[in-house]
Amino acid sequence: MAAPTEVTFAAGIFKENVASSNVAEPGVTISSGVCEDLINISPTCEPKTFGFLVGPASWEERDIFIVNCAVHTRSKSNTLVQDLRETIQLLPAGFDVCGVYCISPAVTSESALVKESRKILTLGIEDVLQGKNFLVCHLDKGNPLVTEDTVHLCNVQDNEVVRVKVHRAQEDSLSFEDSLIFRLRPRLQLRFENVHLPDKCQEKIAIEIEDLQDRLQSNAAVFHIQNSSVLLSNQSENDSSLSTLNTEGLTCADLLNYIDDEEEGSNSGSKKKKKSRSEDPVGVNVLFQVTGDLDTGIGCAPIIHYEHSKEDFELVELDLPLDVLVLISQRMPLQQIVPVLVEGLCRQLDAMHRCICKHKQAGNKFIVPRPYHFRHPGSDTLLTVVYPDGITEDSLQPMRSSLHKLFNIPADRPVFRRANALVFPSDQVWDGCLKNTHIGLPDPGVKDGHIYTVQGTYSYHHYMQDHFDDDKWGCAYRSLQTLISWFRLQGYTDVPIPTHRQIQQALVDIGDKEPSFVGSRKWIGSTEVSYCLDHLLGVQSKIMFVSSGADLGNKGRELAHHFQTQGTPVMIGGGVLAHTILGVDFSEVTGELKFLILDPHYTGGEDLRIIQEKGWCGWKTTDFWDKNAYYNLCLPQRPKTY
Amino acid sequence: MGRTVLAEERLENYIQQLYGEKQECLVGLIIGQLTSQRDYVIHMARTPPPEEEEDKDETGKTKSSMPPLDKTSEHWVVTHAKQVVRMLPGSMDVIGIFAMAPPDMMQKAQAKLRQLIFAIHKALSKAQNLYNRDPPTTDRVLLQICNTTRKLTCRTFDVADHKCTTKPAEWKFSSFLDGWSRVETSLSVNTSIPVPIEKMSSDLEKQIHMGLAPFCDRIWNSLGTIDGQFCDVKRLLDTSSETQKKGKRDKTSANISMKKFNVDLLMQMSSGSTTEPTVTSCGATMLIRGRIVGRAFLPHKATVEDALKAIKTDLIRSLISRCDLLCEDLLQSEEEQDPKILYETPVRIFTKLGSTPLTMCDYIFQDEKLQDVIDRNSELMELHLTDEQVELDFERIPEENELVKPEKRRRTVSGSFTEHKASSQNSVIGVAISGVVAIIGVVVSYLYFQQE
Secondary structure, three states: OOOOOOOOOOOEOOHHHHHHHHHOOOEEEEOHHHHHHHHHHHHHOOOOOEEEEEEEOOOOOOOEEEEOEEEEEEEOOOOHHHHHHHHHHOOOEOEEEEEEEEEEOOOOOHHHHHHHHHHHHOOOHHHHOOOOOEEEEEEEOOOOOOOOOOEEEEEOOOOEEEEOOEEEOOOOOOEOOOEEEEEEOOEEEEEEEEOOOHHHHHHHHHHHHHHHHHHHHOOOEEEEEOOOOOEEEOOOOOOOOOOOOOOOOOEHHHHHHHOOOOOOOOOOOOOOOOHHHHHOOEEEEEEEEOEOOOOOOOOOOOEEEEEEEEEEEEEEEEEEEOOEEEEEEOOOEHHHHHHHHHHHHHHHHHHHHHHHHHOOEOOOEOOOEEEEEEEOOOOOOEEEEEEEOOOOOOOOHHHHHHHHHHOOOOOOOOOOOHHHOOOOHHHOOOOOOOEOOOOOOOOOOOOOEEEEEOOOOOEOOOOOHHHOOOOOOOHHHHHHHHHHHHHHHOOOOOOOOOOHHHHHHHHHHOOOOOHHHOOOOOOOOHHHHHHHHHHHHOOOEEEEEEOOHHHHHHOHHHHHHHHHHOOOOEEEEEOOEEEEEEEEEEEOOOOOEEEEEEOOOOOOOOOHHHHHHOOOEEEEOHHHOOOOOOEEEEEEOOOOOO | OOOEEEEEOHHHHHHHHHHOOOOOOEEEEEEEEEOOOEEEEEEEEEOOOOOOHHHOOOOOOOOOOOOOHHHOOHHHHHHHHHHHHOOOOEOOEEEEEEEEEOHHHHHHOHHHHHHHHHHHHHHHHHHHOOOOOOOOOOEEEEEEEEOOOOOEEEEEEEOOOOOOOOEEOEEEEEOOOOOOEEEEEEEEEEEEEEEEHHHOOOOHHHHHHHHHHHHHHHHHHOEEEEOOEOOOOOOEOOHHHHHHHOOOOOOOHHHOOOEEEEEEEEEOOOOOOOOOOEEEEEEEEEEEEEEEEEEEEEOOOOEHHHHHHHHHHHHHHHHHHHHHHHHHHHHHHOOOOOOEEEEEOOEEEEEEOOOOOOEEEEEEOOOOOHHHHHHHHHHHHOOOOOHHHEEOOOOOOOOHHHHOOOOOOOOOOOOOOOOOOOOOOOOOEEEEEOOOOOOOOOOOEOOEEOOO
16 A cells, blocks of 8 residues: 555635645545534444545546535445435535445454455445545544544555545635536426336336436537537537537636626627626526537438327426536636536436435326525535425425434424525525615624624515505514514425414414404504414514613623524514514623614615615614613524424 | 518519510419518519319410419419428518509409418418517518509508508519528437327327427527527628628629528427426327428528528428428328328428529429429429439438337436336337328328338
8 A cells, every 4th residue: 555645735625626736646635524523423323334425526637535524324235325326416516425434333453444445345336426436434433533544545447445645624614715606407308108107107207317318418418608608518629510619728717707797798898707796606508409410310301200009198298497506616627517517417317306206196296396405504515405396394304304314414493494595696586675684784893792693584574565554553563574584584484474464363363362453553562473473483482571671781691692592583572662683792791782673663665775874774772772661572482393 | 661672683584574475464472581671582483373174184384374363263372372482491481472464454353462462471370380480570562563564563561460551662673692691500300299189180280280389499499509609699690791892783693602601509408388297198109300401591781690590490491391291292192090100201402593592492202203393393483493403412311220210218227226128129110101292293102111
């Protein structure tokens, strides 16, 4: 075995590769987040079970591995290959399973570990990894440390196991500064014959899925970079009638120079990279060349095969709404990009195939599989999960449960619900309400203070919205709407934001109010808000009573604790007014306290500048509260659900 | 402010020639291109006299005589238009009719002429829904030729408006072909068409039309490149035209060289319509595959968008036309229904349009001869072709191995899926039917045995 060589690395995950290209020796860099994760998970795993190590795919010849996420499939050797397939389907293209970790029963000799690694080489992993070399990381169940002695590189070509230099990165997660995200959203038509035997049906679908994959891999597939005239394909220049971009010597970053500003695409002068774009992935259209001398189909005048079937058959047609993310380094040579794009599409087709078969409904109903993107909470890794349309979140609980287990994420809050999915700037649809209006406010400036705010997203509900005049009486209703918006946006519920009337009806339904209350302009308070949260969402709240506005100045620690542990917006009612508290700036040293207030009494339009400048959303001192009034606070508690 | 109708200069001679005809009256089709600004007439073809029982096997075409103009058979002229439209390249259409008669007969036939224009539009637009989706204008041209005074009167009708009044238009002879461009492509067709149970009783033509509609949609919605370049659709097709403007005018249509552009189409693979899964009960499947060539001609200053529309129109029209020809042919032959049938559509050929650099086209079944094409073009298009004026080698007939229907099967067998070994390597025994165009048709069908 060759002596391992030191690999230097930088903070950026892809800078890593650049740095290492000077060193030119194989090695693996593991984020400290993954190391922690492995240490935590190992004791809970059965011996001789496996999990996977995930990181950006290396585009270089050498075996340079970066691991920034682990997937705990708890596979046995007979389920390893299938679990590997399913794991890969969760990853954006450009990310790969780069290794396997294996829980070993006890401390063993090096030769025993090598023997184990050799065994793993025979399990058929390399077929799924398309012949790439991979790591095997042996974890001692009792003392799971990742060291040079426990990590092997399995060389697939030579069928050999070698040592590899291991470097543990300081960072919890390796960031993606240098990466580019591409997004492909073709709708691909899938047609298949519906056969009533499940196995046969799966088979029929598989044939068609593979046909789509074949087409994507053929040289008829052409990728058009949106807002540019760049076409990329697998065709070689000689046999192509398309002048696809000459990629020689270019990197993926150079691609950005060809993208025009969206405003006026026709002027060739505007070849500047737009900074605002960086938030959004680079859109890529997936097209199929149907003309020219491609070796698809036959070259004669059309012929028609007309075939009567012996029995009538059912044909199922649906458009698969692919939504593929591809995450690659800006420094990757552009010549290598097409296979990565294709890989992303093929992975998602596999995932959709599985989703369709798994959720085939009784009575021959088929679902539309729809991809959702999530950010892995422990690292910046993007994950894509395909959920069936029309199936409730409740019914999908088992699927989420397994995802939480796979990524070792506590099952105490929603992470993989559809509402938790990433929303790219270009996806945002205006629903009539501003979101997180406190972002961009100047610092409240409490000396030695620490700021605690709402976790996640809420929307701003205030007077006069939805063409409904509730001026002077609806503030608590609006505050309740903001609270409910938070539970919606965090994925706890898909109950729509209730109208004033629906809120009143809820209070009548639980017996709190007389039927005449519905349609009235009567105020409600913190307790009614908590009743409604309970009745409509099943959310429990704590009620905090404060005898005077001045007393609120002493509630800093309690509120800070609330925002730290619950992170939900708080409704406060006192006198004739209701507000929403979004956070506090609290100093443990001096006790000084400021409140981040969202004021529902605003009657203007959805103009963030006015809302922030005029203080409709802003930091307030304790003087904001009426000294002569008593206050009730409703502090919603996160349900332990996911 | 009527339209300006520019007629290609050689048509002046054609009209002169008509005056010498013995016939008192005649009608014919005006072939050309409508654009938003002006109309180009590139050819005129008179409608052959109606067949009468005794004329059936007569080869001469001038003997049978036309009825008086106001007694012209609408069906006959419409049939002529339907056949001619298949013989046109992209961007060309039957844009109107012409009629020649003495003044009093012309006067009596005014209502008839209007009727003919509307009838032709109605008949053509049915099929055109598949390919001509975005016509620049709905005006159609009527040219009246008085063989007493030799005066030409040109008017236009708006066929979208049944109550429209005629508008006067200016008819001018001009040599406008300089600066025109030719765009070409070849399209790979590979589309599978399920036939729903409720359509099983429809005739083959209806089934094909219905089944091809989504494919035609995709062609229509595809993106295109010009000579491999992805370019702004508002750009001029021929960007060199600006600089080369000087030193023409003296060119006659014979020595114009025409710029050629190659178009490629990039298609999306969505059906575009269904969002929810649909389940359809089907009784049969059609698989249409092969390669067709497309060609269109574009006037000076045409944009990329014009060119793409023209070539798409041409491809769709060509695909539909040859299927229609096949179906018409089958109607005559009335084959018995076989469970597996293999049809071969006719092959497209191109024909030179007189001395111009333009070409028209035609379709030839395997059992037809070049002479059949020449005769047909003479009769329907008034094109008198020599053998050399027919371009035969742009498309070809299928080779034996191409007639085997490809079977889809799993490429790899992965762990989770049950192994499936297809045992029956079916040898395809199909009935291949080949045919001939309607008017002068002899139908031959033969059995075709495909052995593995």
